[in-house]
Amino acid sequence: MPVMRLPDWISEFSKPDHVWYLKRLSANDTLANKSHQAGPYIPKELLFRVLPQLQNWEVKNPRVQIDAFVDSGTEVRSVTAIWYNRLTRNEARVTGWGGGASALLDPDSTGALAVFVFENGALASGATAIHVWVCNGYESEVIEDLVGPVDPGKAITWQPGQPISLFATGVVRTSCALSPSEMPPHWLERFPSAAEIVKRSVEMQALQSLMPDDRLIRRRKCEFEIFKSVEEALEGPKVGSGFRSLDDFLTLAQTILQRRKSRSGRSLELHAREIFLEEGLVEHRQFSHGATSEGDKKPDFLFPSAQAYADESFPKDRLRMLAAKTTARDRWRQVLNEADRVPVKHLLTLQEGVSENQFAEMQAANLQLVIPSSLVSAFPESIQPKLITLDQFIYDVRTLG
Numbered sequence: 001m002p003v004m005r006l007p008d009w010i011s012e013f014s015k016p017d018h019v020w021y022l023k024r025l026s027a028n029d030t031l032a033n034k035s036h037q038a039g040p041y042i043p044k045e046l047l048f049r050v051l052p053q054l055q056n057w058e059v060k061n062p063r064v065q066i067d068a069f070v071d072s073g074t075e076v077r078s079v080t081a082i083w084y085n086r087l088t089r090n091e092a093r094v095t096g097w098g099g100g101a102s103a104l105l106d107p108d109s110t111g112a113l114a115v116f117v118f119e120n121g122a123l124a125s126g127a128t129a130i131h132v133w134v135c136n137g138y139e140s141e142v143i144e145d146l147v148g149p150v151d152p153g154k155a156i157t158w159q160p161g162q163p164i165s166l167f168a169t170g171v172v173r174t175s176c177a178l179s180p181s182e183m184p185p186h187w188l189e190r191f192p193s194a195a196e197i198v199k200r201s202v203e204m205q206a207l208q209s210l211m212p213d214d215r216l217i218r219r220r221k222c223e224f225e226i227f228k229s230v231e232e233a234l235e236g237p238k239v240g241s242g243f244r245s246l247d248d249f250l251t252l253a254q255t256i257l258q259r260r261k262s263r264s265g266r267s268l269e270l271h272a273r274e275i276f277l278e279e280g281l282v283e284h285r286q287f288s289h290g291a292t293s294e295g296d297k298k299p300d301f302l303f304p305s306a307q308a309y310a311d312e313s314f315p316k317d318r319l320r321m322l323a324a325k326t327t328a329r330d331r332w333r334q335v336l337n338e339a340d341r342v343p344v345k346h347l348l349t350l351q352e353g354v355s356e357n358q359f360a361e362m363q364a365a366n367l368q369l370v371i372p373s374s375l376v377s378a379f380p381e382s383i384q385p386k387l388i389t390l391d392q393f394i395y396d397v398r399t400l401g
Contacts, residue, residue: 006139009071010146013131016161019050019121022147023155024327025112025134027353027378031100032107034380039079039105040114044092046157047081050121054083054092061085068094068130072139073103079130094130103134107355107380111329113140113150122159137330148257149264151326152350176204176222178229187230191259194266197226202274212275212390213373219271220350227263231256269300269324272348272390276301279394287397293321299338300324304400309341318400322346322370322393328354336365346370346393352378359383 004012013020021042027033029040048055056062061084068079079096097104104114113135118127135143140150147156180188187196201223207215235256243249273289281287284305291306292298302309303320321339325331328349335345348370354362362369363386371379373389388396 004071006072006133006135006142009131009133010142013117013119014160016159017120017122018160019046019118019127020147020158020160021046021116021118021155022143022150022158023114024150024152024351025104025109025114026152027107027110027355027380029105029114030107030110030353030355031105032110032353032355032380033378039094039097040116042092042094042116043155044083044090047083047092047094050118050127051081052124052126054081056083057085059085064126066127066130068097068132070103070132070134072133072135075102075104077102104132108357109134110353110355110358111152111327111351112136113143115143140330144261145257148260149326151264152352176201176225176229178226180233183230183233188233191234192230194263195270197223197230197263198267198270198274200226201271208278211373212279212394215275215278216271216390217372217374219274220267223267223271231259264326268326268348268350272301272322272324275390276394281394281398286400293339293341297338297340299335302339303397308400309339316341316343320344320346320397320400322348324348327351328369329358332362332367333365335367344368348390348393350375354379354383356380356382359386 023029023040025040051064051066054062054064061082063080063082065078065080068077069075075098077096077098079094081092081094083092084090099105103109115133115135117131119129119131121127133139144150147158150156184192201219204226205219205222207218210218235252238252243252276287277283283289284307286304288302288306288309290298290300291302291309293302293309299321301322301324303322304318308314309319319339319342321342323335323338323345325335325347326349328347328351332347335347338345344366346368350372352375354369369387370390370393371387373391376384376387376389379387
């Protein structure tokens with residue numbers, strides 16, 4: 001049992017002297033891949049910031065010992081931050097989490113949102129302790145309501161009390177980041193819809209020569225860069241000019257965070273639709289997007305069509321459904337209640353691995369994971385042959401109708 005409730009924990013550690021680091025645990029972070037990693041990856045630049053004594057070229061592989069508390073349980077450990085400072089490696093790790101006995105490294109924690117708080121990490125003297133919360137169920141939603149969505153493969157560093165933390169520290173010019181002069185004028189008056197931004201990412205990253213899996217990953221990265229550009233252009237000046245009251249700040253912050261969550265929830269689904277069309281699937285004949293299956297149930301995609309699904313004489317074994325969810329760990333069971341006539345549910349996700357136990361539960365529930373090919377290696381070797389890629393899924397649904 002945790003030593004305190006999550007809302008109390010958030011209140012306790014939302015102090016300006018603390019530094020938060022948030023990420024979703026991949027199979028390489030936990031022990032799901034049976035790798036010999038020392039623990040969850042934390043960038044050495046962040047460790048240098050919160051533990052400045054670690055950055056010491058005079059000593060080979062300098063290390064700093066620090067107390068760590070996994071407050072979502074009852075674990076208390078002394079962990080060691082090590083900088084392997086030889087040019088052949090030059091990376092940092094935090095070791096000593098307790099192996100399989102730790103909730104942080106438990107294979108079943110793969111995909112969970114983990115919050116690392118470096119207590120007093122913003123002070124020049126460095127952090128005095130690390131506090132960790134590994135989220136279960138609704139807890140990830142509580143955290144994301146505070147900081148915005150934390151997608152697989154991405155991380156957020158946040159120092160409470162800094163309004164500018166609503167944005168990245170400046171928009172780095174990339175192939176898809178836009179300056180205000182490159183945006184349609186109406187984007188600077190009202191925030192564009194998720195569909196508009198996805199459409200622009202498709203225009204900027206046509207990538208027709210790439211397989212659907214690679215196209216999806218590249219475009220989603222591009223779309224996020226566009227989104228951040230627009231966010232900075234529209235909201236950055238408001239943040240920079242300050243606020244007349246705390247309520248004004250909280251109102252803007254809530255608007256921004258809700259927009260980020262909405263974008264994250266719709267992005268994968270809209271990119272998949274674009275790729276289905278590019279791959280020659282005809283909407284309403286070979287797939288239906290957002291159609292009703294039963295009652296108020298609206299799976300993301302039905303194959304070959306909503307009409308075929310509604311036809312009781314159409315064979316069930318020629319029906320497919322696909323849900324698109326960025327993360328699967330706490331949401332895959334929702335998919336089981338969609339499209340009652342489809343015996344095997346398909347779920348497209350960007351989550352970087354699941355544990356063998358989690359995967360066994362999915363299989364028992366007749367859920368098939370659809371994983372972009374570049375992410376397959378993030379799963380345990382025993383699971384990899386049982387995954388299908390987006391390209392393989394498209395091949396399967398071409399001939400259903």
